[in-house]
Amino acid sequence: MPEGPQVARHARMQGERLIGRRLHADSPNGRSDDVAVLVDGLELVGIEAVGKHLLYDFGDERWLHVHLGRFGKFVAGDMPLREPQGVLRFRLFTDEVWYELRGAIAVEMYDAEARERLMGRIGPNPLDPDADPLAAYAKLAASRAPIGTLMMDQSVIGGIGNIYRSEVLFLNRVHPRTPSHLVPKKTWLAMWRDLERVMADGAKIGKIVTTWPKDREHPKGAVRAGERFYVYHRTGLPCRHCGALIVTATLANRSVFWCADDQIEIRADERDVLKRLGAKTSVAKGPERSRATATKAPTKPPARKAAARASAASRISKRAPLGR
Numbered sequence: 001m002p003e004g005p006q007v008a009r010h011a012r013m014q015g016e017r018l019i020g021r022r023l024h025a026d027s028p029n030g031r032s033d034d035v036a037v038l039v040d041g042l043e044l045v046g047i048e049a050v051g052k053h054l055l056y057d058f059g060d061e062r063w064l065h066v067h068l069g070r071f072g073k074f075v076a077g078d079m080p081l082r083e084p085q086g087v088l089r090f091r092l093f094t095d096e097v098w099y100e101l102r103g104a105i106a107v108e109m110y111d112a113e114a115r116e117r118l119m120g121r122i123g124p125n126p127l128d129p130d131a132d133p134l135a136a137y138a139k140l141a142a143s144r145a146p147i148g149t150l151m152m153d154q155s156v157i158g159g160i161g162n163i164y165r166s167e168v169l170f171l172n173r174v175h176p177r178t179p180s181h182l183v184p185k186k187t188w189l190a191m192w193r194d195l196e197r198v199m200a201d202g203a204k205i206g207k208i209v210t211t212w213p214k215d216r217e218h219p220k221g222a223v224r225a226g227e228r229f230y231v232y233h234r235t236g237l238p239c240r241h242c243g244a245l246i247v248t249a250t251l252a253n254r255s256v257f258w259c260a261d262d263q264i265e266i267r268a269d270e271r272d273v274l275k276r277l278g279a280k281t282s283v284a285k286g287p288e289r290s291r292a293t294a295t296k297a298p299t300k301p302p303a304r305k306a307a308a309r310a311s312a313a314s315r316i317s318k319r320a321p322l323g324r
Contacts, residue, residue, distance in 0.1 A: 002068045004052055004159020005202030008127055010074055011049040012203070014099060018044050021094045028084035028091065032107045036090065039064055039109075051122040051158030061112040066090075069105030076100075125158035126195035127203060133192035140180040140188060147183055148176030152252040159199065166232045166257045167210040168194045175263045176249070176256045215240045231257040 025039040039058070046057040056064035066072075076099050081091070090101040101107065110118070123139070124131035139156045140147065150156045151165045169176050172191045174183060202208045209228045213219040216227040230240055234257060235248040244261035 002052065002072060003161035003164060003199075003202070003208070004049070004125060004127055005199045005208070006206070007052050007054060007068065007159070008049040008203040009206055011047040011054055014074075014076075015047045017097050018092070018094065018099075019046060020044065024093050026091050028088040032090045035064065035107055035109055038062075039092070049127075049159075050118060051125055051154050052161075053118060053122070055110065055115065055118075063110040063115055065106060065108050065110045065114070065118070066101065066104055067106035069103065071103035072105065073102050074099055075102075121155050122158040123154060123156045126192060126199050127159060131158075133189060134185075136192075137185055137188045140183060141185075143180045145180055146177045146251060147174060147180045148178075148256050149252045150180050152254065157195075160195070162254045162256070163208050163210075163229070163232050164195060164198065167198065167230055170231045170257075170259060170263060171210070173262050173264065175265050176251055176258055178264060211240070231259060233257065 020043070022041060022043045023039060024041070025036040027033045027036045042058040042062070044056060045059045048055045048057065052067065054066040056066070058064070076097065079093065079096055079098060081093060081098055086102060088100055088102055089104060090107050092099045124133065124135050136157050140150055143150060148165060148169065151160050152162070166176070168191050171194050172187055174187060174191070198208070198210045209223050211223070211227060211230055215230070216223065218224055218227065231246050234246040237246050238244070239246060239259040239262060242259065242261050244259055246257055247260050248255050248257050
């Protein structure tokens with residue numbers, strides 16, 4: 001699934017060849033004929049990446065909105081146009097270059113009101129130097145939902161996808177099922193700095209790499225395919241930091257990955273604050289057993305609840321981030 005940095009890279013690279021040009025558009029499979037008619041012949045003023053969304057600005061409060069979804073993909077080439085291949089939903093082209101779009105879940109025209117609604121529902125984006133991480137933290141601090149769930153919520157943080165979720169949680173030694181309100185502000189700000197770094201790198205080089213060279217088997221030269229991540233899609237493999245096995249579970253309808261030893265699991269005496277947890281967990285050959293099906297802890301008096309929350313927050317904040 002394309003994540004924020006890939007979308008930002010599309011905006012930058014397409015902008016270099018399309019901004020200031022009069023565009024032509026068509027929809028070979030007919031699904032977006034109505035949009036192609038409106039775009040054809042317009043001059044492109046700018047392209048903006050908003051989280052995982054692209055907005056093509058044609059002036060006069062007219063924007064083409066594209067959302068790639070999980071399977072959307074652009075293919076580019078130099079003119080002339082080639083014969084349509086596969087299910088080709090939309091195509092933009094000039095006298096020099098063409099861009100084919102397949103698999104997108106949205107190709108539509110926006111007016112100023114629609115654009116404003118989109119901007120209002122996307123959370124702060126780590127790729128935006130003016131974004132406020134405390135705006136995201138305020139939502140985390142007010143929620144008992146797992147941190148791994150809220151990190152996938154685009155209204156909380158814009159542009160984050162499954163890979164960045166797993167990797168940044170690992171780098172900061174936070175278990176994905178940790179209730180969001182138990183994550184200390186200091187830890188969240190460290191996570192934000194990691195998101196800024198790895199997402200900026202992704203936008204620059206066109207692929208996601210989260211590992212530091214010292215943690216790879218081959219620290220010099222180009223990053224090899226199997227050494228790009230710490231935990232993502234590494235179920236059952238040893239942790240690059242401590243050697244424990246990598247674990248996976250389903251959270252927010254996507255697989256999330258973590259280290260069985262480096263990342264904090266919630267203790268039984270903290271279960272009373274986890275009313276919204278119900279992840280179906282699978283552990284690949286390791287000493288850690290899933291607690292996702294554990295019986296619900298009895299309700300505790302407010303004082304004991306507060307003590308459990310303080311204990312959890314303390315344990316999170318005292319563990320040094322990895323990879324620094």
